[in-house]
Amino acid sequence: xxxxLVIGGKKIKNxxxxxxxxxxxxxxxxxxxxxxxxxxxxxxxxxxxxxxxTDNILEYIPQGCLVMPxxxxxxxxxxxxxxxxxxxxxxxxxxWVKIEVIQDTKYLLPDNLETLKATEVLVKEGFVVLPYxxxxxxxxxxxxxxxxxxxxxLGSPIGSNRGVKTIELVRILVKEITVPVIVDAGLxxxxxxxxxxxxxxxxxxxxxAISISSDPAGLAGAFKGAVNAGRRAYxxxxxxxxxxxxxxxxxxxxxxxxxxxx
Amino acid sequence: MSFYQELxxxxxxxxxxxxxxISLEQARSAVAADAHTPEMxxxxxxxxxxSLLEDMGQKAHVLTLQHFGKTIQLYTPLYISDFCxxxxxxxxxxxxxxxxxxxxxxxxxxxxAASIAATGINHILVLTGDSRAQSPLxxxxxxxxxxxxxxxxxxxxxxxxxxxxxxxxxxxxxxGLTIYQETxxxxxxxRVHVCGPKKDYLFRLDAAERAARENIRIxxxxxxxxxxxxxxxxxxxGLHARYLQQAFPTADISVSFPRIRPHAGSPFTxxxxxxxxxxxxxxxxxxxxxxxxxxxxSTRESSRLRENLLPLGITRLSAGSSTKxxxxxxxxxxxxxxxxxxxxxxxxxxxxxxxLEKKGYQPVMKDWLHI
Numbered sequence: 001x002x003x004x005l006v007i008g009g010k011k012i013k014n015x016x017x018x019x020x021x022x023x024x025x026x027x028x029x030x031x032x033x034x035x036x037x038x039x040x041x042x043x044x045x046x047x048x049x050x051x052x053x054t055d056n057i058l059e060y061i062p063q064g065c066l067v068m069p070x071x072x073x074x075x076x077x078x079x080x081x082x083x084x085x086x087x088x089x090x091x092x093x094x095x096w097v098k099i100e101v102i103q104d105t106k107y108l109l110p111d112n113l114e115t116l117k118a119t120e121v122l123v124k125e126g127f128v129v130l131p132y133x134x135x136x137x138x139x140x141x142x143x144x145x146x147x148x149x150x151x152x153x154l155g156s157p158i159g160s161n162r163g164v165k166t167i168e169l170v171r172i173l174v175k176e177i178t179v180p181v182i183v184d185a186g187l188x189x190x191x192x193x194x195x196x197x198x199x200x201x202x203x204x205x206x207x208x209a210i211s212i213s214s215d216p217a218g219l220a221g222a223f224k225g226a227v228n229a230g231r232r233a234y235x236x237x238x239x240x241x242x243x244x245x246x247x248x249x250x251x252x253x254x255x256x257x258x259x260x261x262x
Numbered sequence: 263m264s265f266y267q268e269l270x271x272x273x274x275x276x277x278x279x280x281x282x283x284i285s286l287e288q289a290r291s292a293v294a295a296d297a298h299t300p301e302m303x304x305x306x307x308x309x310x311x312x313s314l315l316e317d318m319g320q321k322a323h324v325l326t327l328q329h330f331g332k333t334i335q336l337y338t339p340l341y342i343s344d345f346c347x348x349x350x351x352x353x354x355x356x357x358x359x360x361x362x363x364x365x366x367x368x369x370x371x372x373x374x375a376a377s378i379a380a381t382g383i384n385h386i387l388v389l390t391g392d393s394r395a396q397s398p399l400x401x402x403x404x405x406x407x408x409x410x411x412x413x414x415x416x417x418x419x420x421x422x423x424x425x426x427x428x429x430x431x432x433x434x435x436x437x438g439l440t441i442y443q444e445t446x447x448x449x450x451x452x453r454v455h456v457c458g459p460k461k462d463y464l465f466r467l468d469a470a471e472r473a474a475r476e477n478i479r480i481x482x483x484x485x486x487x488x489x490x491x492x493x494x495x496x497x498x499x500g501l502h503a504r505y506l507q508q509a510f511p512t513a514d515i516s517v518s519f520p521r522i523r524p525h526a527g528s529p530f531t532x533x534x535x536x537x538x539x540x541x542x543x544x545x546x547x548x549x550x551x552x553x554x555x556x557x558x559x560s561t562r563e564s565s566r567l568r569e570n571l572l573p574l575g576i577t578r579l580s581a582g583s584s585t586k587x588x589x590x591x592x593x594x595x596x597x598x599x600x601x602x603x604x605x606x607x608x609x610x611x612x613x614x615x616x617x618l619e620k621k622g623y624q625p626v627m628k629d630w631l632h633i
Contacts, residue, residue, distance in 0.1 A: 021331060021333075022330070022331020022332060022333060023331065023332065023333075023624060024331075024332035024333075024622045024623060024624055025619065025624050026624070045631065046628070046629055046630050046631050047626070047628060047629060048628075049384065049414075049627065049628040052382065052627070052628075054382070055382065055627050055628070073479075073630065075512045079633055082633040083631070083633055086631060086633065103511060103512045104511045104512070105507065105511055105512065105513070105514055105515075105554060106507065106511060106554060159328055159329060160328070161328070208328070208331065211331050211332070212327045212328070212331050212332060
């Protein structure tokens with residue numbers, strides 16, 4: 001059976017979303033997107049220069065990959081809304097928008113309250129809104145009520161490569177939230193991404209780990225494999241761990257043995 | 263609140279004894295630490311730490327990669343006026359220099375802006391001398407209105423303003439402020455700023471804070487290495503930057519610390535010289551102390567040195583620089599202009615971009631937008 005993620009009416013096969021910042025060149029970024037076979041890439045609107053013939057990042061996004069503008073640099077809901085509108089007006093990417101509202105340059109942690117306000121406005125304006133958030137159940141519910149198409153809880157601070165430090169909170173969101181849960185930020189290794197997928201996240205978004213690697217395309221391919229493995233494991237069903245060794249059928253195995261007396 | 267209160271707590275600190283007595287082990291511990299206290303910053307700047315530059319550099323490189331990736335932001339400075347009422351001993355704009363002065367007309371501002379924008383630059387730094395009479399705020403705001411049509415991010419490096427004046431500039435389209443304290447040593451500050459409005463140490467010290475209170479996005483503070491004890495000045499620069507980061511968490515704080523270069527006028531000589539190795543130590547120490555602060559390296563440094571400094575923590579470079587009014591765009595039609603200081607790296611924007619790409623960095627030409 002096909003296993004698609006559907007957001008905003010778009011069917012997505014590859015559950016590895018990618019960020020496009022911090023690469024040594026746009027050419028290397030493009031190679032990484034191709035290696036990941038990325039279907040969704042997020043681009044900071046602040047970086048887009050549609051007037052430039054040589055430095056327009058959009059020219060380097062492979063065909064078929066959906067461009068999700070993000071509001072990086074926004075400090076308030078109002079700034080995020082204005083950035084999203086500018087993206088729309090300049091034809092930057094799709095009608096998707098990843099909302100980032102950050103009031104803290106040290107940890108780059110999102111401001112959930114301002115994020116909610118921006119979500120409420122942009123959903124009404126017809127955007128497919130994916131808010132980047134600190135994993136908080138009440139806030140995730142409010143975002144869903146406001147019309148968010150997915151929620152994007154952080155695994156750990158942006159660029160930290162520390163992995164899914166918020167896993168217990170993300171697990172709660174996966175259980176309770178009705179829209180796709182996409183872990184964004186902090187994933188440093190393919191195994192981090194795999195772990196997110198194993199617990200039932202709909203997708204992950206990775207940027208820094210790939211972009212600052214000495215072989216971005218190679219690592220992008222590794223992340224893709226890990227995301228796929230984690231997703232397959234989740235669908236197959238993982239068994240619970242046990243403290244003790246257990247033979248395959250110590251007590252009831254006889255029921256499956258042939259009855260030689262018969 | 264003012265950073266001055268924190269600064270004053272060090273008024274009796276025995277800096278010289280501290281440098282003398284610090285051990286190599288203490289310096290090693292400071293290098294190894296994940297978070298750095300002010301005393302650790304001093305240890306990183308100490309003479310013993312000078313023998314640990316490679317280890318420090320490796321750590322600084324990793325931190326810079328993590329926070330900024332393989333990118334370097336480019337900008338170009340544009341001087342629009344060199345009239346000045348100050349007598350700063352180290353500066354070519356010193357009012358005692360009897361040379362022809364000028365300020366750009368609106369048409370000239372437009373011509374210079376268009377010329378710089380044609381190089382692909384999207385971030386501009388607008389500079390004036392310190393003369394409210396010749397380059398009043400209204401003149402600067404009018405110039406910004408013209409410049410805004412060509413650039414997505416505008417910073418200013420002008421005389422210190424009041425809070426309300428910064429608010430006016432932000433409303434006009436400015437999103438960044440560069441302001442150098444030059445030296446944090448009050449006695450040296452008083453000596454090298456013979457007269458003029460810049461002589462007001464406190465008004466200048468608090469300028470960054472006034473702009474940040476008005477919600478400016480980018481604040482770049484700096485010192486001029488060679489005026490006072492360089493270790494002390496870099497130490498206080500680090501403390502000042504951290505103070506601003508903590509007080510204004512939404513602002514991007516960055517630091518600059520050029521070395522004194524020759525200039526027209528009186529032959530001012532630095533009270534202390536800073537070697538290349540010591541400049542490297544400053545960059546690395548500040549990167550470890552301020553992992554997510556921007557660090558700009560000046561065109562006062564040679565092209566070779568600038569390239570070698572890149573991986574150690576640099577995040578911003580100027581390109582296509584000129585320290586004459588009108589910049590490279592108008593230089594050809596006016597040979598009489600005065601330079602604020604001599605620049606050592608005179609490469610064009612295209613040359614700097616090409617160099618960065620060869621070294622494995624993405625030159626970032628645009629990183630903001632008017633919203």
